[in-house]
Amino acid sequence: MALVVQKYGGSSVADASCIKRVAQRIVATKKGNDVVVIVSAMGDTTDELLDLAEQVSPLPPARELDMLLTSGERISMALLAMAIANLGHEARSFTGSQAGVITDSTHGKARIIDVTPSRIREAIDQGHIAIVAGFQGVSQDTKDITTLGRGGSDTTAVALAAALEADVCEIYTDVDGVFTADPRIVPAARKIPKISYDEMMEMAACGAKILHLRCVEYARRFNLPIHVRSSFSTKEGTWVVADPYNEGTEMEQPIISGVAHDRSEAKITVVGVPDKVGEAATIFKTLADAEINIDMIVQNVSAAATGRTDISFTLPTADSQTALAALKKIQPQIGFESLLFDDQIGKVSLVGAGMRSHPGVTATFFAALADAGVNIEMISTSEIRISVVVGQDGVDAAVAAAHRAFDLDADQVEAVVYGGTGR
Ligand code: ASP
Ligand code: MG
Numbered sequence: 001m002a003l004v005v006q007k008y009g010g011s012s013v014a015d016a017s018c019i020k021r022v023a024q025r026i027v028a029t030k031k032g033n034d035v036v037v038i039v040s041a042m043g044d045t046t047d048e049l050l051d052l053a054e055q056v057s058p059l060p061p062a063r064e065l066d067m068l069l070t071s072g073e074r075i076s077m078a079l080l081a082m083a084i085a086n087l088g089h090e091a092r093s094f095t096g097s098q099a100g101v102i103t104d105s106t107h108g109k110a111r112i113i114d115v116t117p118s119r120i121r122e123a124i125d126q127g128h129i130a131i132v133a134g135f136q137g138v139s140q141d142t143k144d145i146t147t148l149g150r151g152g153s154d155t156t157a158v159a160l161a162a163a164l165e166a167d168v169c170e171i172y173t174d175v176d177g178v179f180t181a182d183p184r185i186v187p188a189a190r191k192i193p194k195i196s197y198d199e200m201m202e203m204a205a206c207g208a209k210i211l212h213l214r215c216v217e218y219a220r221r222f223n224l225p226i227h228v229r230s231s232f233s234t235k236e237g238t239w240v241v242a243d244p245y246n247e248g249t250e251m252e253q254p255i256i257s258g259v260a261h262d263r264s265e266a267k268i269t270v271v272g273v274p275d276k277v278g279e280a281a282t283i284f285k286t287l288a289d290a291e292i293n294i295d296m297i298v299q300n301v302s303a304a305a306t307g308r309t310d311i312s313f314t315l316p317t318a319d320s321q322t323a324l325a326a327l328k329k330i331q332p333q334i335g336f337e338s339l340l341f342d343d344q345i346g347k348v349s350l351v352g353a354g355m356r357s358h359p360g361v362t363a364t365f366f367a368a369l370a371d372a373g374v375n376i377e378m379i380s381t382s383e384i385r386i387s388v389v390v391g392q393d394g395v396d397a398a399v400a401a402a403h404r405a406f407d408l409d410a411d412q413v414e415a416v417v418y419g420g421t422g423r
Pocket of ligand 1 (some may be wrong): 012040041046047070072134135149150151152153156
């Protein structure tokens with residue numbers, strides 16, 4: 001018998017009727033398979049809980065915030081277990097801690113360090129359907145409840161699937177799979193039938209919200225196939241696997257697999273940094289000590305007359321106040337002139353393993369942006385990705401232009417967005 005791990009996102013369990021529909025789908029899968037289910041909080045519950053926390057405290061203690069947020073998943077897991085019981089099947093719900101999801105103690109973005117799912121095994125062996133609250137675990141040393149960061153239920157699902165040696169991890173969402181661009185921006189986006197872990201990681205890191213980056217990293221490490229599909233239809237979705245272009249029958253490798261975008265970053269420019277050995281090291285050490293993840297970096301050529309240079313970098317907008325404060329502290333030591341801050345930016349990324357062997361991808365991309373009247377502020381590349389930072393109001397146009405330039409537009413609209421508020 002196969003072991004299928006299924007994860008249902010917030011929009012798939014948004015209300016009672018959604019939960020009943022998902023229960024039916026789970027019961028159908030149970031005919032012939034063992035099933036373990038991971039759930040997210042209903043609809044926008046997590047955001048609503050965050051709003052609530054903000055109303056009682058501008059800076060809620062991280063431990064208590066995690067305690068609060070994990071309650072969202074506990075609501076959906078219990079309701080789902082009830083709905084399944086109502087269909088005459090045995091279901092048991094478990095918190096992350098009960099399911100053996102052991103993490104470090106970093107509240108709000110804890111990392112899974114071990115999964116010991118003995119209670120889940122037991123439930124499966126007894127023929128039960130196990131329902132597990134996503135996005136949460138328990139800290140190994142403090143024993144406090146932790147959360148894995150927004151969208152973390154995907155990671156719970158993959159981590160449990162790996163620990164249980166499941167045959168597949170199905171991630172259910174409100175679209176039919178991974179698309180060549182966000183269908184909300186590009187209605188002609190196409191569903192990608194298969195994509196490699198590497199490309200999916202780049203897409204996730206560049207803002208494609210469909211899968212959590214860490215979930216894909218985890219799946220790659222354990223070579224666990226992920227099937228991303230809609231809980232609102234029975235269509236085949238997107239398979240995320242090691243080598244999609246080399247399995248016999250298969251598709252030719254596209255040059256570009258997809259266009260991702262991200263509006264969650266901001267840009268800081270450190271103006272007039274003395275062009276001396278070690279200054280950049282000091283700046284980025286300061287940011288690292290403040291636990292800030294830097295994305296793109298650009299250093300200008302220093303002006304000969306002044307011997308000074310500007311360094312710009314992007315970072316999550318949410319971390320920008322912390323970063324600015326940390327940099328202000330070292331201003332006297334480094335002697336830079338000022339700090340500029342811009343949160344009206346967006347990042348547009350072209351991802352595709354095929355670009356390794358095709359010259360001219362950058363030229364086509366930049367020409368498409370120019371034709372669309374979009375100015376490029378920063379550029380960064382990897383072997384299989386080209387990203388640009390543009391003004392926030394140019395993001396939609398840039399995504400659409402790139403999508404068209406690489407012939408990704410479908411003849412007929414394929415993408416259906418079934419639910420969710422996109423919040
Ligand atoms: N409910 C959490 C969130 O919205 C976790 C998840 O949905 O994966 O971030
Ligand atoms: Mg959610």
